[in-house]
Amino acid sequence: MVPKWVCAGFVYLLLGLILNVAEFCNGGMTSGYQRPNNLSFDMPLDSDVFRVPPGYNAPQQVHITQGDYEGRGVIISWITPDEPGSNTVVYWAENTELKNCADGIVVTYKYFDYTSGFIHHCTIKDLEFDTKYYYEVGIGNTTRQFWFITPPKVGPDVPYTFGLIGDLGQTYDSNTTLTHYELNPAKGQALLFVGDLSYADDYPFHDNNRWDTWGRFIERNAAHQPWIWTAGNHEIDFAPAIGESIPFKPYTHRFFVPYEASESTSPLWYSIKRASAYIIVMSSYSAFGKYTPQYKWFTNKVTEVNRTETPWLIVLMHPPMYNSYVSHYMEGETMRVMYEPWFVEYKVDVVFAGHVHAYERSERVSNVAYNIINGLCTPVNNHSAPVYITIGDGGNQEGLSTAMTQPQPHYSAYREASFGHGIFDIKNRTHAYFSWHRNQDGYAIEADSQRFPTSTETIGRVLCSFIKIRVSFRFLSNSRHDIFDIKNKTCGIAIEMDFLSMLILTSFTGKNLEIIPRILYNMIRNSFLLAFLLIVRLLGLFVLQLNCSCYKMNGLNYRGGFIVRPPKDIALSAVLGPAS
Numbered sequence: 101m102v103p104k105w106v107c108a109g110f111v112y113l114l115l116g117l118i119l120n121v122a123e124f125c126n127g128g129m130t131s132g133y134q135r136p137n138n139l140s141f142d143m144p145l146d147s148d149v150f151r152v153p154p155g156y157n158a159p160q161q162v163h164i165t166q167g168d169y170e171g172r173g174v175i176i177s178w179i180t181p182d183e184p185g186s187n188t189v190v191y192w193a194e195n196t197e198l199k200n201c202a203d204g205i206v207v208t209y210k211y212f213d214y215t216s217g218f219i220h221h222c223t224i225k226d227l228e229f230d231t232k233y234y235y236e237v238g239i240g241n242t243t244r245q246f247w248f249i250t251p252p253k254v255g256p257d258v259p260y261t262f263g264l265i266g267d268l269g270q271t272y273d274s275n276t277t278l279t280h281y282e283l284n285p286a287k288g289q290a291l292l293f294v295g296d297l298s299y300a301d302d303y304p305f306h307d308n309n310r311w312d313t314w315g316r317f318i319e320r321n322a323a324h325q326p327w328i329w330t331a332g333n334h335e336i337d338f339a340p341a342i343g344e345s346i347p348f349k350p351y352t353h354r355f356f357v358p359y360e361a362s363e364s365t366s367p368l369w370y371s372i373k374r375a376s377a378y379i380i381v382m383s384s385y386s387a388f389g390k391y392t393p394q395y396k397w398f399t400n401k402v403t404e405v406n407r408t409e410t411p412w413l414i415v416l417m418h419p420p421m422y423n424s425y426v427s428h429y430m431e432g433e434t435m436r437v438m439y440e441p442w443f444v445e446y447k448v449d450v451v452f453a454g455h456v457h458a459y460e461r462s463e464r465v466s467n468v469a470y471n472i473i474n475g476l477c478t479p480v481n482n483h484s485a486p487v488y489i490t491i492g493d494g495g496n497q498e499g500l501s502t503a504m505t506q507p508q509p510h511y512s513a514y515r516e517a518s519f520g521h522g523i524f525d526i527k528n529r530t531h532a533y534f535s536w537h538r539n540q541d542g543y544a545i546e547a548d549s550q551r552f553p554t555s556t557e558t559i560g561r562v563l564c565s566f567i568k569i570r571v572s573f574r575f576l577s578n579s580r581h582d583i584f585d586i587k588n589k590t591c592g593i594a595i596e597m598d599f600l601s602m603l604i605l606t607s608f609t610g611k612n613l614e615i616i617p618r619i620l621y622n623m624i625r626n627s628f629l630l631a632f633l634l635i636v637r638l639l640g641l642f643v644l645q646l647n648c649s650c651y652k653m654n655g656l657n658y659r660g661g662f663i664v665r666p667p668k669d670i671a672l673s674a675v676l677g678p679a680s
């Protein structure tokens with residue numbers, strides 16, 4: 101006589117298998133998160149975030165970026181509206197008496213009927229690593245004081261946390277994105293900005309006053325940590341009809357970057373070292389074909405990167421090379437054809453892009469075999485290839501890109517049209533975690549799936565989850581929409597039952613955990629998921645999430661009334677790490 105539970109288990113397994121097959125037939129995961137296709141509105145000119153600092157000619161729009169090749173320099177920029185005023189930055193290390201001065205330069209520009217304020221850029225160099233500095237700009241009673249912290253000395257195991265924002269704009273959603281980034285307990289130390297800053301060019305005659313409001317908006321963060329700039333299409337400001345035919349004029353006057361330090365000949369492409377990362381910024385809106393200055397520079401630089409020193413190689417560009425949204429579909433293709441072989445050969449870890457106003461993460465894929473005549477045009481998995489992440493979801497007034505190409509291609513691991521920001525958290529030379537934090541609804545749900553990079557990691561994670569038995573209760577807001585389809589619940593309780601699935605898993609597999617194939621694991625997970633979903637349906641009360649990763653648990657960030665939770669952590673390093 102077969103015990104009942106065995107029968108039940110068999111049914112679940114069968115159902116799990118079906119679900120599992122479904123999972124394998126599709127590409128990655130498209131979030132079921134439904135949202136109104138509401139345009140976001142720019143914050144009005146009299147908003148608090150745009151307030152002009154008090155006092156005659158007070159410095160405003162203060163922002164900093166890295167000022168040299170390896171992080172001992174900072175470029176400090178600010179604008180004085182009425183007259184040039186002082187060009188000097190006074191700065192000192194925390195706990196020291198000695199104040200230093202550095203003089204910068206001042207530039208102005210005209211754009212149609214707009215005349216800029218006096219834009220100051222001052223590079224301070226030879227700072228100590230890993231030190232807090234205070235600095236002051238302005239004179240007399242309009243002097244303003246800020247601070248920043250220099251990165252640790254460049255080295256392979258230096259932990260460092262980068263934030264990621266793209267296509268920010270200046271809407272209420274932009275403000276939410278920035279606020280969430282600031283409040284994220286992961287504490288980004290420098291921001292990688294993947295292009296499309298102010299969206300001033302969406303206004304009649306590219307109203308450059310919206311560049312100024314944007315500068316004042318981001319000051320609260322950009323005056324304290326470097327924003328690493330990438331130029332997007334909204335920085336081109338090419339408008340010959342109104343006599344403006346010099347591309348990138350407002351952008352290049354307002355945002356200086358240390359391009360000469362990396363032997364670049366243009367501020368639109370350059371590279372820096374920071375902590376354990378080597379960051380290459382590229383310009384998709386400048387010539388990049390063979391023989392062009394950008395191509396020559398890039399192909400030299402990428403071969404020079406010393407992965408013993410900076411194991412993490414990150415590329416930033418504006419339009420994504422891999423994009424399965426309808427919006428801007430194939431726009432990154434020319435860039436892909438030119439540069440993907442280099443990215444694969446030189447083992448770029450991750451390529452961040454914006455442009456598409458949504459989030460998407462790819463598998464590690466390569467399409468370099470395709471050469472037009474051989475027909476091999478399907479991207480294939482390759483552990484040497486980068487992960488491509490689109491993070492153009494900062495929240496600008498053009499709204500979200502909700503339309504996706506169907507079906508989801510295999511290379512696309514996860515996609516969702518929500519505003520948010522990313523965190524790329526480097527632990528050491530082999531481990532880094534990427535998480536994406538959506539802004540939505542005061543509550544962020546887990547929507548992405550789990551990945552087991554290697555079998556040894558699997559056993560580690562399983563044990564880890566097993567130990568970290570945790571049941572958490574939380575209230576759901578009524579606007580919550582999720583993959584379990586419990587819309588319109590004003591109040592519910594979410595329970596995470598990691599331990600249950602783990603219990604079952606261990607009893608199924610005995611001591612041979614390390615050889616569980618992913619398919620079996622998924623099967624079991626899905627069958628339990630299904631069972632719980634049935635209960636959910638019946639009771640209409642609970643949401644149960646099976647969660648088998650201690651990374652996710654560690655990544656759970658509770659804050660105020662909402663939970664910011666990385667839908668997917670990538671153990672990038674497990675497959676890459678330093679190039680061999």
Ligand SMILES: *[C@@H]1O[C@H](CO)[C@@H](O)[C@H](O)[C@H]1NC(C)=O
Nearest residue numbers: 135136137138139140141579
């Ligand atoms: C869209 O935005 C308008 C104005 O902010 C708001 O009144 C409306 O409720 C929103 N619609 C949805 C479906 O959220």
Ligand SMILES: *[C@@H]1O[C@H](CO)[C@@H](O)[C@H](O)[C@H]1NC(C)=O
Nearest residue numbers: 153154155156158240241242
């Ligand atoms: C700054 O000083 C000037 C002259 O001393 C004075 O007129 C002005 O009101 C002061 N401004 C502020 C913001 O205190």
Ligand SMILES: *[C@@H]1O[C@H](CO)[C@@H](O)[C@H](O)[C@H]1NC(C)=O
Nearest residue numbers: 143147148149272275276279
């Ligand atoms: C923007 O966000 C900040 C911080 O959350 C808040 O203080 C401010 O009032 C917001 N401004 C607008 C216009 O939403």
Ligand SMILES: *[C@@H]1O[C@H](CO)[C@@H](O)[C@H](O)[C@H]1NC(C)=O
Nearest residue numbers: 254255256406407408409410
């Ligand atoms: C690469 O970096 C390591 C560590 O800083 C250093 O020892 C080595 O000499 C460098 N290699 C080259 C070719 O510069």
Ligand SMILES: *[C@@H]1O[C@H](CO)[C@@H](O)[C@H](O)[C@H]1NC(C)=O
Nearest residue numbers: 444445466468481482483484
């Ligand atoms: C991955 O790409 C590299 C470089 O193109 C190639 O040498 C290698 O064979 C590829 N590996 C797989 C598994 O396709």
Ligand SMILES: *[C@@H]1O[C@H](CO)[C@@H](O)[C@H](O)[C@H]1NC(C)=O
Nearest residue numbers: 257526527528529530531532
């Ligand atoms: C790198 O960091 C990971 C995660 O924090 C840790 O498990 C691993 O032991 C570290 N490796 C080294 C060589 O320190």
Ligand SMILES: *[C@@H]1O[C@H](CO)[C@@H](O)[C@H](O)[C@H]1NC(C)=O
Nearest residue numbers: 134578581585586587588589
């Ligand atoms: C949620 O409630 C609204 C209003 O009661 C209703 O129009 C809508 O169809 C409901 N949605 C779902 C998915 O049940």
Ligand SMILES: [Fe+2]
Nearest residue numbers: 296332333455
């Ligand atoms: Fe864009």
